[in-house]
Amino acid sequence: MTPVPAGAPLVEVDGLHISFGDVRAVDGLSFSLQPGAALGVVGESGSGKSASAYALLGLHRGTGARVSGTIRVAGIDVNAASDAELRSLRGGLAAMVFQDPLSSLDPYYTIGDQIAEVYRVHKGGSRRAARARAITVLDRVGIPDAARKSRSRPHEFSGGMRQRALIAMALACEPRLLIADEPTTALDVTVQAQILDLLHDLRRDEGLGLLLVTHDVGVAAESVDEVLVMRAGREVERGPVGPVLASPQEPYTKALLSAVPRLSPTPSGSTGDAAEPGAAGDTGNRASGRPRSAAVPSPRTVPGSGGAGTRPAAGEDVVIEAVGLGKSFGRGRAAFAAVDGVSLQVRRGETLGIVGESGSGKTTLGRMLVGLLEPSAGHVTRSGDVQMVFQDPVSSLNPRRSIGESVADPLRAAGERDDTRIRARVAELLARVGLDPDRYDGYPHEFSGGQRQRVGIARALAAEPKLIVCDEPVSALDVTTQAQVTALLAELQRELGLALVFVAHDLAVVRQVSDRVAVMRRGRIVEEGEVDVVYGAPKDPYTRQLLAAVPSLDPALAAVRRAARREEAHVAAA
CATH class of the missing domain: 3.40.50.300 (P-loop containing nucleotide triphosphate hydrolases)
Incomplete structure (x- = not known):
């Protein structure tokens, strides 16, 4: 060439x-x-x-x-x-790294064999040389013990490790x-x-x-x-x-x-980046305009589970309370505690954000709050119906059923049998979340990602819940659609007095929507409190680590943070 x-x-x-x-x-x-x-x-x-x-x-x-x-x-x-x-x-x-490493990697072959095959297709050479090249590039992208890990299959890697493996595959032929x-x-x-x-x-x-x-x-x-x-x-x-x-x-x-969404407020009319997390003056979380419900007074900080927490005063309307929640999977030596001794309360009209990395236990906790999982320890007390909005509306909606029928499921489960009343109620719910009521008979594939998430919210509202647990509800959406969905949730909360538990790994989105935040790590809450306090002056090193990793809209600040992470990595490796 x-x-x-x-x-x-x-x-x-x-x-x-x-x-x-x-x-x-x-x-x-x-x-x-x-x-x-x-x-x-x-x-x-x-x-x-x-x-x-x-x-x-x-x-x-x-x-x-x-x-x-x-x-x-x-x-x-x-x-x-x-x-x-x-x-x-x-x-x-030229080489391409795709969005979903699981669908890009063959589940039946080891990571090393897949990289070696790419190398041999383009460069030829022996299997030994191709295998050596695979180990070299896996090491180059930061996969520890690359020779041993090269014999692993994709399902044995975490999401980040799989993405590193895809980058290694892209580098195999020195593009x-x-x-x-x-x-x-x-x-x-x-x-x-x-x-x-x-x-x-x-x-x-x-x-x-x-x-x-x-x-x-x-x-x-x-x-x-x-x-x-x-x-x-x-x-x-x-x-x-x-x-x-x-x-x-x-x-x-x-x-x-x-x-x-930003970690700290932006002056009116500005599109510049926010200040660094934890910096002086970093107070207030509603740069996007999410108003705090007038029905929700400012929480008071008291000892809680795993750190500072907030507990409603006597007489305040507690919608859900979890005490000493634990959930283990497996038995004997293979047992794994996904959630370990978590206690929390959520009040009417309040949003509790739950943040943490994959494996922190936040989704397991959310499913126990709703009742989709039975706790291994502790208990949950609910004052009314609780519903869930899932991360992936494609997989949570039946592709063979119309969206109207999916929204109607809670109504039928509650005993409603009159089809006329059901269709009328579903039409109200669709209109309430900003969808055309006449699209009752439409199927999920006919809707955009943001519209499908609105369908999921409509279905959750059908049961007239007091609390909705939102599990990564905007993680797959672009920023403008994210803003529309979070604005819809805030509007519904104000009008209906809903309590929300917002589970997410995106700390900027959580700050935008939450009154309080709980930071989870390895099944425990390591820090909890008013969102302004936790984000403005984080006490736990893990919270500070999460905040420092959030992308900055200021390239100069991004460079400073990148240099700091590199220095920390060198110190840790020494």
């Missing part, structure tokens, strides 16, 4: 158009990327950012999509390339370009920070060009030199990441940034 001439762009896209049937996904997009540079492509779902990234590797070929315009990657004209040239490009000169499509969407903030630090180090050490596709503006700020904002298949704004995020020129970019 012809090498890229000195000074020539690594990627050059001119007048790119991509259509799927009558839908134009990308409409006249042009951009370039120099060797060693990093470009972030940011936009909401449906903006065309992933479709554009796939086109760089010719992944639309054979799918029925219509692609026109010029795409050159590492000196190759992608649209004119033969199938053999495209196979050499993919994984050889010039790395395309990362939402590489941190499902990861905890600390693991996300590790992956972003890794991508930054790879650029610095290997001279890789990076194209980062993300709906998370904070992730882009942490990782790229320039940012390209897309909407409806077109470029809205492009430029150096610092100026674009600090002083956006286009209304859409301003709206996108205003929807990003």
Whole structure:
């Protein structure tokens, strides 16, 4: 293959158009990327950012999509390339890291064998050499004891480790370009920070060009030199990441940034980044405008489970109380305590945020509060019906049943048999969450992610609960849809006096919606209190670690934090 001439762009896209049937996904997009540079492509779902990234590797070929315009990657004209040239490009000169590592890795083969196979396809050589290369790249991406771990299968890795394995696979053939499509969407903030630090180090050490596709503006700020904002298949704004995020020129970019949840308040009209967590003056959590319910007085801090807690005064309306909750899985030596001695209370009209990394026990706790899991120890007292809104509305809605019938399930379970009354009530609920009542007979696949989550909320409301437990309800949504769903929950809370338990790994979202917050680690609550106090002056080192890992919209602050994490890693390894 012809090498890229000195000074020539690594990627050059001119007048790119991509259509799927009558839908134009990308409409006249042009951009370039120099060797060693990093470009972030940011936009909401449906903006065309992933479709554009796939086109760089010719992944639309054979799918029925219509692609026109010029795409050159590492000196190759992608649209004119033969199938053999495209196979050499993919994984050889350019490699892609996808959003979901579980669906990208074969569950039946070891991680090392899968990486070695990629190496042999592109580089040839012996199995021994390919195996050695697999171990080398696994070590390079920070997987400990790489030789032993290379013999593991994907299900034996955590989410962050699987994403590292995908990056290692991408590095196997020393590509010039790395395309990362939402590489941190499902990861905890600390693991996300590790992956972003890794991508930054790879650029610095290997001279890789990076194209980062993300709906998370904070992730882009942490990782790229320039940012390209897309909407409806077109470029809205492009430029150096610092100026674009600090002083956006286009209304859409301003709206996108205003929807990003922050750890501390932002002055009215500003889209700049918030102060560092725990800094002086970091008080107040409702930069997005979430009002505290007038029915909820300011909590008082008293000793609680695992740290400072809040307990309602006598006579206040406690909706749910958990005392000494524990949940273990397995038996004997294999027993694992997912939740260990947690006590908490939630009042009418109040939101308790529960944060922690994967494995902290927060989802198990939420399921015990609702009654989906029986505790191994302790007990839960509920003063009324409790419902749950799940993380993934696709898997929680039956694809073979209309959304109207799904919303009607609690009504039928309560004994309602009159179809006319059921349809009328469901229509009210759909309208209440901002959906068209006439879409009763629509099926889940006909709705967007945000609309499906609204269906889940409508279904929860059907039982007229006093408390709704929301388990990662916005983790898969882009920032503007996140803002719409959290605003809906706040509105319902104000009007209906609902209590909410908001379980999430996104600390910025939790601050936006919560009155109090409980931080979980290894099944216990390590810190609990008013959200302003916990975020403004965290007492537990783990809480401080979580807050320091939240992406910053200020690239300069992101660089300072990255250097601090690197120094901490060196000290820990010494």
